[in-house]
Amino acid sequence: MQICGSVREKSFTKLHIVVSLKNICSPFKLCIEQTLKSQHTTQYASFLVTEKGSKMKHKMQTLISVVVTAAAVLSLAACGSSSAESKTLSILVEGGGPAEKVARSNAAEFEKETGYKINIDTSPYSGLYDKLKAETDSSKATHDLAVIDVLWFPALAKGLSSVDGVLSSSEESDLMPQLKEGGTIDGKLLGIPTWTNAKILLYRKDLFENEANKTAFKEQYGYDLKVPTTWAEYRDTAKFFTKDDMYGTAIIGQTGADSVTGWLEFATQAGANNLVLGKGNKPNLGDKAYSQALDYMRDLVKDGSIPADYLSLGTSEISNMFNQGKIAMQLTWAHFYLSSAEELGDKVGAAPMIAGSAGVGAIPGPWYEVVMKNSKKQDIAKKYLEFMYGKNEGYMETLGVAARKSVFAKYEDNAKYAHVKALETTLAAKQTQNRPATKMWTEIETEILSPLVQNSLKGANTKDELSKAQQSIEDLLG
Amino acid sequence: MFHERFGRNKSDNFWMIAMYVLAGIFLLAFVFPYLYMLFSSFKPSNEVISVNPTFFPERWSLENYRSVFQTSDIGTNFANSFIAALVSTIICLLLGSLASYAISRTAVSRFSNFLLVLVLCLKMIPMSSIVVPIYGLVQQFGFYDYLPVLCIVYAGVNMPFVLWMMISFFKEVPVELDEAAAVDGAGPLKSFIRVILPVVTPSLISTGIFTFLLAWNDFLVALLLTSSDAKTVPVALSEFLTSYNLDLGPMTGAAVLFSFPVIIISFFLQRYLVSGMLAGSVKG
Numbered sequence: 164m165q166i167c168g169s170v171r172e173k174s175f176t177k178l179h180i181v182v183s184l185k186n187i188c189s190p191f192k193l194c195i196e197q198t199l200k201s202q203h204t205t206q207y208a209s210f211l212v213t214e215k216g217s218k219m220k221h222k223m224q225t226l227i228s229v230v231v232t233a234a235a236v237l238s239l240a241a242c243g244s245s246s247a248e249s250k251t252l253s254i255l256v257e258g259g260g261p262a263e264k265v266a267r268s269n270a271a272e273f274e275k276e277t278g279y280k281i282n283i284d285t286s287p288y289s290g291l292y293d294k295l296k297a298e299t300d301s302s303k304a305t306h307d308l309a310v311i312d313v314l315w316f317p318a319l320a321k322g323l324s325s326v327d328g329v330l331s332s333s334e335e336s337d338l339m340p341q342l343k344e345g346g347t348i349d350g351k352l353l354g355i356p357t358w359t360n361a362k363i364l365l366y367r368k369d370l371f372e373n374e375a376n377k378t379a380f381k382e383q384y385g386y387d388l389k390v391p392t393t394w395a396e397y398r399d400t401a402k403f404f405t406k407d408d409m410y411g412t413a414i415i416g417q418t419g420a421d422s423v424t425g426w427l428e429f430a431t432q433a434g435a436n437n438l439v440l441g442k443g444n445k446p447n448l449g450d451k452a453y454s455q456a457l458d459y460m461r462d463l464v465k466d467g468s469i470p471a472d473y474l475s476l477g478t479s480e481i482s483n484m485f486n487q488g489k490i491a492m493q494l495t496w497a498h499f500y501l502s503s504a505e506e507l508g509d510k511v512g513a514a515p516m517i518a519g520s521a522g523v524g525a526i527p528g529p530w531y532e533v534v535m536k537n538s539k540k541q542d543i544a545k546k547y548l549e550f551m552y553g554k555n556e557g558y559m560e561t562l563g564v565a566a567r568k569s570v571f572a573k574y575e576d577n578a579k580y581a582h583v584k585a586l587e588t589t590l591a592a593k594q595t596q597n598r599p600a601t602k603m604w605t606e607i608e609t610e611i612l613s614p615l616v617q618n619s620l621k622g623a624n625t626k627d628e629l630s631k632a633q634q635s636i637e638d639l640l641g
Numbered sequence: 642m643f644h645e646r647f648g649r650n651k652s653d654n655f656w657m658i659a660m661y662v663l664a665g666i667f668l669l670a671f672v673f674p675y676l677y678m679l680f681s682s683f684k685p686s687n688e689v690i691s692v693n694p695t696f697f698p699e700r701w702s703l704e705n706y707r708s709v710f711q712t713s714d715i716g717t718n719f720a721n722s723f724i725a726a727l728v729s730t731i732i733c734l735l736l737g738s739l740a741s742y743a744i745s746r747t748a749v750s751r752f753s754n755f756l757l758v759l760v761l762c763l764k765m766i767p768m769s770s771i772v773v774p775i776y777g778l779v780q781q782f783g784f785y786d787y788l789p790v791l792c793i794v795y796a797g798v799n800m801p802f803v804l805w806m807m808i809s810f811f812k813e814v815p816v817e818l819d820e821a822a823a824v825d826g827a828g829p830l831k832s833f834i835r836v837i838l839p840v841v842t843p844s845l846i847s848t849g850i851f852t853f854l855l856a857w858n859d860f861l862v863a864l865l866l867t868s869s870d871a872k873t874v875p876v877a878l879s880e881f882l883t884s885y886n887l888d889l890g891p892m893t894g895a896a897v898l899f900s901f902p903v904i905i906i907s908f909f910l911q912r913y914l915v916s917g918m919l920a921g922s923v924k925g
Contacts, residue, residue, distance in 0.1 A: 257884065258880035285872075286876075287882070288884045289864070483692065484692055489692050506687070
């Protein structure tokens with residue numbers, strides 16, 4: 164096989180590639196052409212296939228032949244698999260996460276039903292967003308579908324297809340609260356919910372049932388020891404259990420989104436509505452609910468009922484401490500119940516999120532399955548969404564959370580899933596609300612609100628910090 | 642030199658011992674994280690994330706290593722990492738040595754110097770700011786998750802490093818060698834291959850080692866350009882930490898395995914590494 168060619172630039176818009184294709188099998192020749200066509204080079208290039216190369220340009224041709232050969236060899240895999248790709252749906256999911264496990268366990272059934280193979284691409288959490296954002300910006304979809312965090316909708320919206328009509332109205336009414344609103348941007352539903360999640364209260368059941376603890380608590384606080392439902396009870400109980408090498412609870416002080424969510428949950432319980440960005444997209448940090456939430460967190464710090472290194476703790480670290488018997492209560496994502504029960508057995512109990520003056524409130528953490536707008540397989544991709552909606556129970560079995568009310572109902576009396584009822588109550592609470600759907604959220608969260616929470620926990624004046632943050636957000640939004 | 646005076650008097654001995662103690666402390670500080678990871682990899686999975694951690698395992702276990710091989714495609718990931726690092730290094734050395742030889746022999750040209758500064762400037766741009774456009778290009782051309790493309794991208798991003806390393810080596814080779822080869826009738830390419838290249842082989846090896854390690858340790862480029870078929874070990878490692886799971890036990894096992902090639906390379910080729918690092922440090 165011999166390939167050689169030359170390139171000369173005739174104008175800025177036209178490039179001639181002269182290729183000598185001696186003894187080249189026609190599929191290979193076709194393959195080069197197809198590849199170059201598929202890579203949108205035909206608008207710049209024309210091909211002249213000749214039997215003789217020019218001797219004068221021999222050196223140039225040799226060089227070009229290397230380039231052309233490399234391009235051709237690189238294209239072989241794409242050519243070879245082109246027919247297979249037409250019957251393949253590519254989905255991008257977080258590697259090692261529940262979405263990957265559920266997608267893999269159902270791929271064979273989907274292929275059997277439709278003839279379409281599911282190609283599951285995985286990426287760590289940090290890479291998922293970057294890949295999808297690049298696909299959106301370049302208007303070329305490498306993937307047909309993806310499973311994404313609710314927070315990414317505003318930034319990815321222009322690259323996602325509307326999935327209105329994929330679910331029937333009865334199927335939509337089977338979704339847990341706030342899920343439809345969370346996936347709706349500018350009136351269009353952009354994703355089918357896969358699961359929803361929220362913080363609930365996990366506690367050491369054995370400590371609450373201990374008779375000596377009950378007596379001592381009543382003597383100390385004047386009321387019966389019970390699983391806390393309010394801020395005041397939670398604070399008292401946390402203080403009470405801070406003894407014998409154990410802390411009553413912990414708060415998330417780690418730099419980043421985790422601590423901001425923890426604070427906003429307290430704020431919503433204190434009565435904050437339209438979190439951070441109020442009506443007309445104007446920041447509303449002047450609302451006293453935000454300062455009350457910070458003050459409550461500082462009270463827990465002052466009481467000493469949380470670990471001293473609270474500024475370095477996130478949900479995973481706190482959950483680990485709880486599993487190792489160092490913490491009596493934690494406000495954490497509901498799915499952590501399964502791993503805690505695995506470690507501590509029936510010593511673990513689950514209850515709804517605690518309530519401030521405005522009642523129970525939490526921030527949902529749902530994920531959605533989306534179709535990329537530039538995918539050429541829209542119909543079959545939507546069929547896959549419908550198929551996966553029917554497999555929603557898989558997420559409950561894998562992660563301990565799901566999106567459908569009927570799936571929750573099926574598991575709420577299952578002793579292995581004692582967190583399900585608590586999660587349902589929390590999600591249905593009137594103060595439970597989504598974070599604002601704005602493209603700027605990540606920036607607001609990590610650059611403005613995270614330092615605000617950390618500075619306040621370290622002792623800075625909360626009113627000043629809130630006022631500074633308010634100004635910074637106003638400046639950022641212009 | 643300090644060591645030459647060792648043993649002359651008590652004061653020298655004291656300083657010698659103090660230096661050894663200090664060196665030992667520094668060594669421990671550098672080696673401690675690795676040793677902690679190494680011993681953690683032999684702990685049972687739940688002991689790895691203990692609230693009261695111990696340095697040595699209370700119970701030795703191969704559970705983490707078994708888990709690595711059972712729950713992930715670590716073998717394929719290793720093969721991908723090795724191929725990507727090796728092929729990109731070969732491309733870099735092949736093209737980089739030709740280019741740097743040419744530039745070193747035409748250093749009087751203003752254009753060469755400008756080119757070099759430009760290349761250095763390109764290397765100064767943070768990888769995170771160019772990797773997303775690279776991803777855009779790669780997926781536009783339909784080569785996403787394709788190992789040969791990863792090799793080419795690594796070769797591209799590591800080329801400035803190779804150029805700057807190799808130019809300093811080639812400049813140290815006397816021009817008289819080229820002239821002698823020319824007198825004997827060799828053209829530039831022949832004199833490069835037959836005369837110059839053998840002289841700089843040790844430098845070529847040390848540059849190759851560094852280039853290999855740059856590609857071997859890369860996370861960001863592989864994170865964006867690969868997903869399943871071409872995934873490398875650093876990306877596979879990161880998937881032990883998901884937004885819903887913290888699987889540190891198997892992660893330590895995989896990290897220890899990943900570090901072995903680097904340790905082996907460093908052990909057997911350390912003299913080349915040292916000569917490479919000190920290149921150009923003494924002039925005249």
